[in-house]
Amino acid sequence: MSAGQQAAGAPATMTAGAPVLPSPRSEQAPGLTDGDWQPVLAAIRGASSVDLVCHVLPDGDALGSALAAGIALRSLGIEVRVSFGDDPQVVPGSLEFLPAQDLLVPASAVPERPELLITFDVADPQRLGLLRSRAEAAATAVVIDHHASNGGFGTYQLIDPAAPATAVLVDELLRRLGVPLDRDIATCLYTGVATDTGSFRYAATTPATHELASRLLATGLRHDLISRRLWDTQSFGYLKVLAAALDRAVLERGAADGLGLVWTWVPYADLTAHGVLPEEIEGLIDVVRKASEAEVTLVLKEDPDGSLRGSSRSKGAVDVAAACGALGGGGHVYAAGFTSHSTVDTTVARFRDALPPH
Structure with a gap:
C-alpha cells in the first residue's frame, strides 16, 4: 500500500457499480480560453518525456499539483519526472503522505535542456531555485499558475488569478487530456486546493471550488486524515x-x-x-x-x-x-x-x- 493510499483510507470508488461522478466543469478556469489550452495540450501529447517542477520549499498546492499531473501523464505512457530546486531536496513532513513520490527526482536529474518542462505554482523564475536554468533552456516551457503577480515567463502560460489554487487548473488540464480522476490524483488535487484555500476558509473559495472538492471526495479519499497531516500534526x-x-x-x-x-x-x-x-x-x-x-x-x-x-x-x-x-x-x-x-x-x-x- 502506498503512502497516498494510507492517507486516503477507504477503497477507491472508481470501480464497477460505483456511482457516476459529475463531470468536471470548465468554469473552474474562467480566465482561460480554448486558445490558451490548445498549444499546451498539443505539446504534452507530442512529448516523449515531460519534466514537472514546482517552487522551492513546496507547499501542498505546488507539490500536489505537480504529482497529480505526473500520475496523469504517466497513465498516458509519457516518461515523467517531478522535481523542485532545493538542495537537499526534502519533502515537507506534512506532505509525506502524497502518492506517486516515486516520480520525484533531484534537481540534478532534470535534463539541462528538457524537451518539455511544466512549472506549477511558480510566480517568478527565481522561485525555481536550482531548476531555473533548466526552465530557461527548455525547448518548450509551460507555466501553470494562479498568482496575479506572475509576469508570464515561459513559452506558454496558463495563468488564472481567479483560480483559488493551481490544483484547480491542473484539474482542468486533466479533463482536457481525457484523464479520469482516481483516488491518488484526487488526493494530490485535494491537498492543493485545501492548502491554498485555508481548508476552504479564504475569500477566494467559490461554489465551483466546493464542486471540485465534491468530485475529489467522491473518489474515496479521506479528507479528515489529509487535513490532520496538513494542519494538526507538528513536532x-x-x-x-x-x-x-x-x-x-x-x-x-x-x-x-x-x-x-x-x-x-x-x-x-x-x-x-x-x-x-x-x-x-x-x-x-x-x-x-x-x-x-x-x-x-x-x-x-x-x-x-x-x-x-x-x-x-x-x-x-x-x-x-x-x-x-x-x-x-x-x-x-x-x-x-x-x-x-x-x-x-x-x-x-x-x-x-x-x-x-x-
Whole structure:
C-alpha cells in the first residue's frame, strides 16, 4: 500500500457499480480560453518525456499539483519526472503522505535542456531555485499558475488569478487530456486546493471550488486524515519555535492605515536548536494572523545565509501582494511573500511603508 493510499483510507470508488461522478466543469478556469489550452495540450501529447517542477520549499498546492499531473501523464505512457530546486531536496513532513513520490527526482536529474518542462505554482523564475536554468533552456516551457503577480515567463502560460489554487487548473488540464480522476490524483488535487484555500476558509473559495472538492471526495479519499497531516500534526520542536516566535511578536495598531499589523520573526538559530526544518514553520503565520487587532500579518524567517524570507497575509482589506511586490516579491492580494537581505527592523519598516491604503 502506498503512502497516498494510507492517507486516503477507504477503497477507491472508481470501480464497477460505483456511482457516476459529475463531470468536471470548465468554469473552474474562467480566465482561460480554448486558445490558451490548445498549444499546451498539443505539446504534452507530442512529448516523449515531460519534466514537472514546482517552487522551492513546496507547499501542498505546488507539490500536489505537480504529482497529480505526473500520475496523469504517466497513465498516458509519457516518461515523467517531478522535481523542485532545493538542495537537499526534502519533502515537507506534512506532505509525506502524497502518492506517486516515486516520480520525484533531484534537481540534478532534470535534463539541462528538457524537451518539455511544466512549472506549477511558480510566480517568478527565481522561485525555481536550482531548476531555473533548466526552465530557461527548455525547448518548450509551460507555466501553470494562479498568482496575479506572475509576469508570464515561459513559452506558454496558463495563468488564472481567479483560480483559488493551481490544483484547480491542473484539474482542468486533466479533463482536457481525457484523464479520469482516481483516488491518488484526487488526493494530490485535494491537498492543493485545501492548502491554498485555508481548508476552504479564504475569500477566494467559490461554489465551483466546493464542486471540485465534491468530485475529489467522491473518489474515496479521506479528507479528515489529509487535513490532520496538513494542519494538526507538528513536532515538539516546532512548538518550541512557535512559542519563541509568539513571544517575539509585535502588534502595531496604527500600521496599515490604522487597520493594524502584527509581525514576528524566526532566527535560523531557533530552528537548529530544536531540530526543526525551514519547511516545518511555513504554517506559523496561520497562528500569528489570528490576532483580531491586525488586518495584516508578517512573518520573517531567517535562512542560513542571513537573508530573510517574508510571508504576509491580509484578511481582505489590504493588498499584501502590492507591498511584497515593492520589496521584490509577489503573490496574491491575501497572501504574498518576498526575500530581504536587510535587517529585521529595516525589512519590517520597508514592508510597513509599502502597504497600500485600503
